[in-house]
Amino acid sequence: MAGPTRPPLAAGRVRARGGPMIFRTEVKRSIAPWAGLALVVVALGFLFLLSGPWWKVPAPWTAHVTTTALWLRFVLMFLWPIVVGAGAIQGMRDSRSGMVELLSTTPRPGWHRAAKLAGAVGALTGLGYLLVFAVGVVEVFAHDGFFSPGFVPVVLVGLLGVVAGSWLGLAVGRLLPHPLAAPGAAVLALVATILCWISLEPGLDAVLPVRAGPLVPSLAEPRGSMVTTSASLDVGQAVWFLGLAATGFLLLAVNSARARLLSLLPLVAGAAIALPLFPALPQDALTADRFAARKVCDGPVCVAELHSGRLAGLAGPGREALAMLAKLPGAPTRVEEETLPYFANRVPRRDPGVVYLDFQGNKGLLTVDASDLRLAVLAGAGVPSCERPSAGSLPDEAARTIAAAYFTGELKVPPDFDRGYFNRQFGAIEQVWAEFRALPADVQFARIVAVRQALLTCQGEPLDTLVPGALR
Template sequence: MIFRIELRRSIAPWAGLAVLAVALAFLFLLSGPWWKVPAPWTAHATTAALWVRFLLQFLWPIVVGAGAIQGMRDARSGMVELLGTTSRPGWQRAARLAGAVGGLSALGFLLVFAVGAAEVLAHGGFFSVGFVPVLLVGTLGVVAGSWLGLAVGRLLPHPLTAPGLAVVSLVVTILCWMALEPGLQPLLPVRAGVLAPALAEPRGMMVTTAGSLDLGQSVWFLGLAATGFLLLAANSVRTRLLSLVPMAAGVAIALPLLPATQADVLTIDTTAAEKVCDGPICVSKLHADRLAALAAPGREALALLAKLPGAPTRVEERTGPTPFDRAPPRAADVVYLDFQLNNGLLTADAATLRLAIVSGAGVPTCTRPSAADLPDQGARMITAAYFTGELKRLPEYGGGWLRDKFSTVERLWTTFRALPPDVQLARVAATRQALLTCQGDPLTKLVSP
């Protein structure tokens, strides 16, 4: 009965509604990175959960601020002394209030994911249990933030406490997020960055949180939640000081467990990335429906490449997160296709898939994504044309690179075709080696005098 009363008379329903409304406004009214390659949030349930965790950099301050507003209730109503004379232990009242506010804040967070899960189902996405730890740890972080806000509001019942705490939480959360986001200039180390519940953008559809991160954050958020609850229930200076012990213990235990580098925060989702093969042609379980379309052109492309010394013998989908600041990984015996970054391949026909495999003589670009240059792309176009007999723009990033320089590549292709067949083969082999090592100008190796 008392719990139901707290649900009605507290800020709890509004806190949960604010979390839900703000998150859905971000997801559906902004065309943010959650809609885009290489990690659209409708492709995989775990990816949806990671994007909801990303949004906690804005949602967590709302939760903390709402808790602070509710924590000031007794002081605003002038009932502190009256409640202190009652025989009922303070922790019982605190438990009902914390349960209502923290529970509905967590429910709002879970409903955001429920919407994401519905979007995954509607778009024919992939489900695996990888989203469970991502979601549970995030929920624990929401509850801990709510209880921390309740405690601070009770201890500092000033009109500026709630907005001030929300702003401080926002600044701290963004600083923590910056420590996890590649390409930024962080002010905090990674281990400090993961003390907030928000995560960086997922850089692929087949990643999930590392076990060390889940374990360390769980310990930390449990300690923070325990301190928040004990401070909410404490009635003396001594008990308030003792209430800080769980938080101190939590951070002391968690820090050695938490990942120390950005690369260790997320790991490959082994369920989604599991190989599904047809002979030498393999894709991930996430994209198993593409295996039938890839099998025939993949074998044809391997047969074309077989004339090269040390030719590749397999075609595989690359399952790791997509690096945006460096060239993709490569191997001499495997041709990697990146369906995450180059999502046009998910609907490509056999000719386009074959072209993607033989481009660069089976080797990917040596430039970072979105930074194509003429020597790299030109060399990979010409080597692809050597095997197919026709010069085409490569099916990468929508095929839009170097439109204004395609005439230059055509002229170089004409020069290359005038060479004797044995010279052409030798130069394609040398270009392949240059692309494997990312040393030298691959275009010069093709068309140098």
């Protein structure tokens, strides 16, 4: 008797290979490779050809791999519209080719074809996003930057946003197969990302509420080299983009009007869960990265793990400055690096027991010598300015300079000040310093105590406390 025939097995092999073969076909005949390539080219062009804020203090993108991930999320302001527009172009393929009726008569479920197309477009655009991040990681290592696992949620949520944007574009192209659909979707996505970015940027007049800012994957500028996104923002955005991706895929796969209406449910559910989790204030979107901001201490002097190499140079001057300040009532007992996000419109935090040094906002502190580090600790009798970094005033800086000079006996500009501007006014400050030095020793001490209290409470004019009517 003849043995069993081979065709059924061969047919089974064809069916088994059908999925990968169809996926490879979709990759070849779709816009997916070009969309991923466009994302890579535009992103690297922005990051390497423009001397944008990603190269500058307080958050150079090569300082820390999490900062690199945050800058890539910022650049999504321009990349996400490209992803949405490319998806819309691809979504119009069946309508442009006149195959809608033909495909509707095939026995194969619509979601099978949708899954292969969405998988190809989503995978290639997501791969482009990851390739740009990989280039950033190489740059971090090349510049001896800091590596920590804090980048994982930042990158994964951004990846979800890219995939969701591509699937949203596919759905738009399928539902609105018009030549203007793709450019229109891209322009609307660009407008939406800019408006959402403004709502997360402190100090700007926002059109949208703050909680609407995270509805797109782009973020405002990172405010420091040791910050990351807050957990609530990560969870909220992950839920929102999952809902957006699910709705985009369902709209691509289903045909009836009723099914399309039901496809909006994941979007609504995602918004309902995510919006309460989104930050109510722009500052709440960022928090200190617990890996980079971990304290490394030498006695009472501490720096962040990111700048652990600076501890040896700061420990000695820090102890000397604390010993000088010890004669003041309620004197500080510790010197620590400031690890909170840097905001130009926010007054630096203050603590009577701690002197904070901001290496993020004042890059010069990373390279100055021991005497300048000691001077930075003594400025303002160990208390920062009550002025916002973006609105510093000469009287305020003069008071903090004279307070430091009281302990050292020498009037010298602290390293964290704008020395170019300050030196032009140095003659006037020397006159105030001479008036202060002419006072009896007990009066000088009392006024230094008073100026420290004025800076701690941010009440009164510090320079008037030292020398009434000075610089007027």
